[in-house]
Amino acid sequence: MATIYQVAERAGVSLSTVSRVLNGRKTVNAQLREKVEKAVQELNYRPSSVARSLANNRTDSIGVLVAELHTPFFGEMMQAIEMTLRAQDKHVIISVGHNDLAKELDAVEFLISRNCDALILHSEAMSDKDLVKLQSRLPISIINRHVPELHEACFCLDNEAGGYRATRHLIAKGHRNIAYISGPACKADAMQRLAGHKRALQEAGIAFSDAFHFEGRFKEEDGIEGLKTLLARDIEFTALVCANDWMASGAMSCARDLGLRLPEDLSIVGFDDVVIAHHVYPKLTSVCNPIYQMGEMAAKCILNKVYNQKHQLQHLYDAELVLRDSVNLV
Amino acid sequence: MATIYQVAERAGVSLSTVSRVLNGRKTVNAQLREKVEKAVQELNYRPSSVARSLANNRTDSIGVLVAELHTPFFGEMMQAIEMTLRAQDKHVIISVGHNDLAKELDAVEFLISRNCDALILHSEAMSDKDLVKLQSRLPISIINRHVPELHEACFCLDNEAGGYRATRHLIAKGHRNIAYISGPACKADAMQRLAGHKRALQEAGIAFSDAFHFEGRFKEEDGIEGLKTLLARDIEFTALVCANDWMASGAMSCARDLGLRLPEDLSIVGFDDVVIAHHVYPKLTSVCNPIYQMGEMAAKCILNKVYNQKHQLQHLYDAELVLRDSVNLV
DNA sequence: TTGTAGGCGTTATCAG
DNA sequence: CTGATAACGCCTACAA
Numbered sequence: 001m002a003t004i005y006q007v008a009e010r011a012g013v014s015l016s017t018v019s020r021v022l023n024g025r026k027t028v029n030a031q032l033r034e035k036v037e038k039a040v041q042e043l044n045y046r047p048s049s050v051a052r053s054l055a056n057n058r059t060d061s062i063g064v065l066v067a068e069l070h071t072p073f074f075g076e077m078m079q080a081i082e083m084t085l086r087a088q089d090k091h092v093i094i095s096v097g098h099n100d101l102a103k104e105l106d107a108v109e110f111l112i113s114r115n116c117d118a119l120i121l122h123s124e125a126m127s128d129k130d131l132v133k134l135q136s137r138l139p140i141s142i143i144n145r146h147v148p149e150l151h152e153a154c155f156c157l158d159n160e161a162g163g164y165r166a167t168r169h170l171i172a173k174g175h176r177n178i179a180y181i182s183g184p185a186c187k188a189d190a191m192q193r194l195a196g197h198k199r200a201l202q203e204a205g206i207a208f209s210d211a212f213h214f215e216g217r218f219k220e221e222d223g224i225e226g227l228k229t230l231l232a233r234d235i236e237f238t239a240l241v242c243a244n245d246w247m248a249s250g251a252m253s254c255a256r257d258l259g260l261r262l263p264e265d266l267s268i269v270g271f272d273d274v275v276i277a278h279h280v281y282p283k284l285t286s287v288c289n290p291i292y293q294m295g296e297m298a299a300k301c302i303l304n305k306v307y308n309q310k311h312q313l314q315h316l317y318d319a320e321l322v323l324r325d326s327v328n329l330v
Numbered sequence: 331m332a333t334i335y336q337v338a339e340r341a342g343v344s345l346s347t348v349s350r351v352l353n354g355r356k357t358v359n360a361q362l363r364e365k366v367e368k369a370v371q372e373l374n375y376r377p378s379s380v381a382r383s384l385a386n387n388r389t390d391s392i393g394v395l396v397a398e399l400h401t402p403f404f405g406e407m408m409q410a411i412e413m414t415l416r417a418q419d420k421h422v423i424i425s426v427g428h429n430d431l432a433k434e435l436d437a438v439e440f441l442i443s444r445n446c447d448a449l450i451l452h453s454e455a456m457s458d459k460d461l462v463k464l465q466s467r468l469p470i471s472i473i474n475r476h477v478p479e480l481h482e483a484c485f486c487l488d489n490e491a492g493g494y495r496a497t498r499h500l501i502a503k504g505h506r507n508i509a510y511i512s513g514p515a516c517k518a519d520a521m522q523r524l525a526g527h528k529r530a531l532q533e534a535g536i537a538f539s540d541a542f543h544f545e546g547r548f549k550e551e552d553g554i555e556g557l558k559t560l561l562a563r564d565i566e567f568t569a570l571v572c573a574n575d576w577m578a579s580g581a582m583s584c585a586r587d588l589g590l591r592l593p594e595d596l597s598i599v600g601f602d603d604v605v606i607a608h609h610v611y612p613k614l615t616s617v618c619n620p621i622y623q624m625g626e627m628a629a630k631c632i633l634n635k636v637y638n639q640k641h642q643l644q645h646l647y648d649a650e651l652v653l654r655d656s657v658n659l660v
Numbered sequence: 661t662t663g664t665a666g667g668c669g670t671t672a673t674c675a676g
Numbered sequence: 677c678t679g680a681t682a683a684c685g686c687c688t689a690c691a692a
Contacts, residue, residue: 003669004670014680015679015680017677020677028677032678048669049443049445050383050668051670053684054384055672056671059380069408069412070405070409072400075400075401083426091444092425093422093423094422094424095412096409115378253611256611281586292400343662344662345685346663346688347661347663349687350662357661357662358661358662362661381686383668384668385687385688386668663692664692665688666688667687668687670684672684675681676678
């Protein structure tokens with residue numbers, strides 16, 4: 001690999017001049033510039049990003065922490081981040097945290113040890129305090145979580161509004177008895193979605209009852225277990241909202257196994273609108289989680305903070321309902 | 331950030347000694363070693379990976395080129411790669427190629443400009459020649475594609491065997507009239523899968539006919555269009571194999587729209603066994619593409635080549651059939 | 661076993 | 677506008 005010295009030598013100038021033309025400085029004689037460019041061509045010279053990083057203390061790389069990589073949600077997120085960052089010649093280094101505190105912290109240290117200029121995090125296990133502390137070490141942006149002290153760094157969905165929309169839609173379709181399978185009580189987004197559900201009920205003058213509520217952990221199996229549990233209770237319902245699509249899919253296959261017709265016997269609404277929502281049968285009406293946009297914004301936030309760009313930022317995202325075939329008029 | 335100088339000063343030794351203990355050299359006095367370690371602790375010193383890279387001409391980072399990130403297949407692959415590489419303290423830099431030659435080449439240059447030690451590629455657009463040329467620049471490993479000159483770097487599925495298994499299964503269930511929706515003729519894996527299908531037919535004494543074949547491009551819509559087209563032809567069939575799960579899902583929803591009962595009126599087999607196979611209805615019998623393992627192997631191949639490790643490598647993968655509910659006995 | 665000195669490839673400062 | 681020269685932080689002969 002050619003170095004800047006060799007280019008300088010070939011062009012008959014000093015290496016400072018080469019550095020200048022490489023970095024697009026205006027203050028260089030046109031003739032010399034041409035000579036340098038020619039030499040660069042001939043030697044097929046490529047600057048060493050490592051040496052450059054050492055000299056100016058910037059790596060142009062951004063670390064991204066995700067819970068998992070093999071799930072559609074994170075795929076969308078990564079795609080958005082990679083595309084917007086690469087368009088600005090920034091590199092994306094990934095690291096997975098597996099929803100485990102120790103592993104997340106380890107992943108973060110790993111990323112920092114690589115001298116990332118900044119971090120984008122989708123963390124479930126770290127505490128708010130951890131995140132605040134982290135920001136004092138390097139710029140970060142946070143997806144899908146709101147940390148009050150770090151508001152300008154957070155990009156999240158209006159989960160409450162989403163929960164509200166899902167249930168209001170069912171009510172508008174004539175449903176009055178609506179069951180709800182939520183995510184775990186320890187997760188803020190799960191509770192916000194549930195709160196939205198309750199608000200919609202209240203607005204329609206329907207009392208919320210714990211009997212209609214099952215708490216899952218966002219997994220497909222929880223949808224199955226949840227529906228079974230609800231059906232075994234002494235209640236009747238014509239509709240079910242699930243706090244994510246995986247549970248909704250589980251509930252659907254369970255319902256079918258139990259001989260229920262969908263959506264005639266049971267209307268179902270999901271949440272997140274991940275890819276499976278299009279593929280289950282009937283196609284699932286679901287609240288959209290615009291993760292792509294959020295990933296893009298988180299990346300732009302970093303571009304603003306670290307590289308002095310000036311992108312317009314939006315921190316809170318609307319959770320629109322995507323209508324498909326899983327809800328029946330009653 | 332503390333530097334190695336400061337550690338040396340605090341420990342009262344030279345920086346070479348610090349460097350030695352940091353790199354685990356045995357040839358250093360126990361007392362000094364302790365002093366150094368103490369100083370490292372106290373200063374919370376972390377070596378600069380950038381400076382280290384510059385000095386020893388290695389970045390410990392591997393570039394990965396994928397077509398897209400937002401699809402389950404690549405998610406699995408990335409997860410596998412990230413996990414096996416990070417276990418060895420190597421970093422993963424991602425770059426997406428969007429199935430476009432210019433963009434893939436651009437992505438590769440981008441990765442190389444970052445001084446990656448090696449590349450892992452899932453390339454659809456680059457030619458064999460491009461890949462051979464690339465390998466002369468830096469170590470690479472290739473997923474899901476066989477380049478004869480680069481055999482030891484390739485990790486792929488036995489697509490022919492997979493196609494064979496899918497069709498043989500249907501034949502074993504009594505089907506004789508089996509339609510096939512393939513991937514595009516320009517893709518090697520698509521043609522191999524089709525070849526396997528033909529072999530199974532031949533083995534059973536069933537003649538292959540173009541009338542039973544529709545060529546798609548691996549998209550959901552192609553499954554829809556394909557089934558419609560096949561049904562419009564003057565033929566009868568009780569089973570359909572689709573060269574991937576997306577087309578299978580499309581065919582399923584199309585079949586249902588047309589009033590066919592699944593699997594009573596039409597048995598369907600998919601390919602790749604991506605996540606949606608579990609979520610469509612009825613759950614889809616599909617040929618498994620062990621992308622996770624392949625990703626892991628591609629990563630280990632790099633570890634062997636670049637970092638002198640000695641992992642056992644497997645280059646060709648078996649395509650097992652995963653039985654679910656989409657095939658009927660006739 | 662330990663320390664000194666030079667090099668890795670750039671950028672940045674400061675004279676000229 | 678151009679060219680020495682000193683960082684940047686670490687590694688590694690080589691010398692002591």
